[in-house]
Amino acid sequence: xxxxxxxxxxxxxESRTFPxxxxxxAEAVVSDPAIYDEATADLEGFWAKEATDxxxxxxxxxxxxWEPPFAQWYLxxxxxxxxxxxxxxxxxxxxxxxxxxxxxxxxxxRTITYAELHEDVxxxxxxxxxMGVGTGDRVAIYMPMIPEIVVAMLACARIxxxxxxxxxxxxxxxxxxxxxxxxxxxxxxxxxxxxxxxxSDLKTAADQAFDNSPTVDxxxxxxRTGHEIQWNDDEDIWWHEAMEAAEATxxxxxxxxxxxxxxxxxxxxxxxxxxxxxxxGGYMVGTAVTHRWVFDIRPEDVYWCxxxxxxxxxxxxxxxxxxxxxTTSVMYEGTPDYPDKDRWWDIIERHRVSxxxxxxxxxxxxxxxxxxxxxxxxxxxxxxxxxxGEPINPEAWMWYREHIGxxxxxxxxxxxxxxxGTILLSPLxxxxxxxxxxxxxxxxxxxxxxxxxxxxxxPLGHGGYLVLRKPWPAMLRGLYxxxxxxxxxxxxxxxxxxxxxxxxxxxxxxxxxxxxRVDDVMNVSGHRISTTEVESALVEHxxxxxxxxxxxxxxxxxQAVAAFVVLxxxxxxxxxxxxxxxxxxxGLIGPFAKPKSIVFTPDLPKTRSGKIMRRLLRDISEDRQLxxxxxxxxxxIMEAIAEQAAVSPED
Ligand code: PRX
Numbered sequence: 001x002x003x004x005x006x007x008x009x010x011x012x013x014e015s016r017t018f019p020x021x022x023x024x025x026a027e028a029v030v031s032d033p034a035i036y037d038e039a040t041a042d043l044e045g046f047w048a049k050e051a052t053d054x055x056x057x058x059x060x061x062x063x064x065x066w067e068p069p070f071a072q073w074y075l076x077x078x079x080x081x082x083x084x085x086x087x088x089x090x091x092x093x094x095x096x097x098x099x100x101x102x103x104x105x106x107x108x109x110r111t112i113t114y115a116e117l118h119e120d121v122x123x124x125x126x127x128x129x130x131m132g133v134g135t136g137d138r139v140a141i142y143m144p145m146i147p148e149i150v151v152a153m154l155a156c157a158r159i160x161x162x163x164x165x166x167x168x169x170x171x172x173x174x175x176x177x178x179x180x181x182x183x184x185x186x187x188x189x190x191x192x193x194x195x196x197x198x199x200s201d202l203k204t205a206a207d208q209a210f211d212n213s214p215t216v217d218x219x220x221x222x223x224r225t226g227h228e229i230q231w232n233d234d235e236d237i238w239w240h241e242a243m244e245a246a247e248a249t250x251x252x253x254x255x256x257x258x259x260x261x262x263x264x265x266x267x268x269x270x271x272x273x274x275x276x277x278x279x280x281g282g283y284m285v286g287t288a289v290t291h292r293w294v295f296d297i298r299p300e301d302v303y304w305c306x307x308x309x310x311x312x313x314x315x316x317x318x319x320x321x322x323x324x325x326x327t328t329s330v331m332y333e334g335t336p337d338y339p340d341k342d343r344w345w346d347i348i349e350r351h352r353v354s355x356x357x358x359x360x361x362x363x364x365x366x367x368x369x370x371x372x373x374x375x376x377x378x379x380x381x382x383x384x385x386x387x388x389g390e391p392i393n394p395e396a397w398m399w400y401r402e403h404i405g406x407x408x409x410x411x412x413x414x415x416x417x418x419x420x421g422t423i424l425l426s427p428l429x430x431x432x433x434x435x436x437x438x439x440x441x442x443x444x445x446x447x448x449x450x451x452x453x454x455x456x457x458x459p460l461g462h463g464g465y466l467v468l469r470k471p472w473p474a475m476l477r478g479l480y481x482x483x484x485x486x487x488x489x490x491x492x493x494x495x496x497x498x499x500x501x502x503x504x505x506x507x508x509x510x511x512x513x514x515x516x517r518v519d520d521v522m523n524v525s526g527h528r529i530s531t532t533e534v535e536s537a538l539v540e541h542x543x544x545x546x547x548x549x550x551x552x553x554x555x556x557x558x559q560a561v562a563a564f565v566v567l568x569x570x571x572x573x574x575x576x577x578x579x580x581x582x583x584x585x586x587g588l589i590g591p592f593a594k595p596k597s598i599v600f601t602p603d604l605p606k607t608r609s610g611k612i613m614r615r616l617l618r619d620i621s622e623d624r625q626l627x628x629x630x631x632x633x634x635x636x637i638m639e640a641i642a643e644q645a646a647v648s649p650e651d
Pocket of ligand 1: 312313387388391392413414416417418419439501502514515516517527528
């Protein structure tokens, strides 16, 4: 585990504890610790009870069918998640409540009520049906952070068409791969979005994916920026024109609890992204319940999850969880430094945000920018803070608490994954005494454990691998059309037990501390990127003979991509080549995957069997004493690489 020992030592030194403030605990949504025992004693009974708040056309025959590694929840039940997100609240008289206060980067704002959202979703569902999309057909969504992305997802769910949202930062190639893999019928996109005062173009990439994907019939295009784009009447439809012509009502399609709600692609340890499959009933119950528990959601809250809808955090905690709980959310289109570095704090002040949920990488960036930016604003409306996506170091945790939370807001550090669908490890803010940097405990009903190589639980105070011993409602149901890879990736290392791919440790008090990935997956600014994916991108460039990529610790982004490249004979490792390779990776995957450093070297460190020893490259990248090199076939190369690394430029 990279840096594990160092991390454990640092964490062992952490002795500060923060019990829930008494006033917070007195009012909390979950205030009785008996909930943990109740869930453990009767897991199915517990999840049956939690499911009763929702609207089911037909009740389940069985709560759970568990044939490892395949789970089915609420068997035989039928529902529609958009009915539960929208119609249910409107019928109860809550149509006028604000669903989203949306803030555009240039300063334009929109307020959308539940009733308005419902109407838009119905219209968009009718538009999709008119475009030939039926129940079960996949729809790709490649959009900026505008309200229409929520409408698009819900419109798909309304008619039982699984959506595949592809983060707008992905390149045309990455979009094409995903559209191809899921055989989407329609792509919903936009002319572009606003980022740091510039238009980020999306339509060109959508055109390219369309041209290379025979399954796609049409593109539905939202006009956001108004800049000039390529237009083809045979394949492009303007969203606003189609919406205006569509009926404002649309009956939700009744789907089975196990009907596929969406696919979301994520990086694994190979170059090919995995299509994580989520279904309807269990995901609905899981997202709503965890959102309510962890964020202590009350009717008057203004909740802001600052993730992008293109990642699972956005799916579960911008779209489904909050809407299922009839919550008012803030949604922001752009970057935190536009027009100035206090944009977030300005939004919090103006909208009286009470709950903020964001990533440690953002917090560390704000720390770097300085205390003055948050200090300019009245953020007394905040009462709870959340963190997600990567381990939060105690220093960032304390800064977040002090400078954003005014020393009064509890912090919930939430551990989960695209695969888990919902938060699994987190404090319950009215119950749990927190420690800076720890995700504390598994939520009620979650059977998390830390095990050694043989799969045995390690004693308190020790580290190992994070596993989950029991199914949970929102768990992935598999990888799209690849059961074998599903078994192999998550269920074979420790048979019958879910292997998360993360290192973890429990301290003497039983608190969980996450220690980062144990496989070849990097976590850069909370984005999951596989080392293999970047290596494959690099070797696709004609100048590159071989490449090795490692994630190295970075004070702001958590990890940064460090590449080691062997160029083909006759090619020089110039500054231009450096820039060209970075641009090449951005083109194939997306700008966020660009290597921060590229070291040109005549060879890579290899074992006698030809395996690249990445851990030595990690040592070099992190300026550490080299580990054991006795198994290297070409030990001399290390010195040359270290010398080269010392003089290589960084971006
Ligand atoms: O390594 C863990 C890290 O992010 C991985 C999951 O990434 P992704 O599927 O993109 O989902 C991110 C948002 C849920 C995990 O395997 N991770 C996520 N949350 C935490 C975390 N690491 C430490 N602490 C967390 N709170």
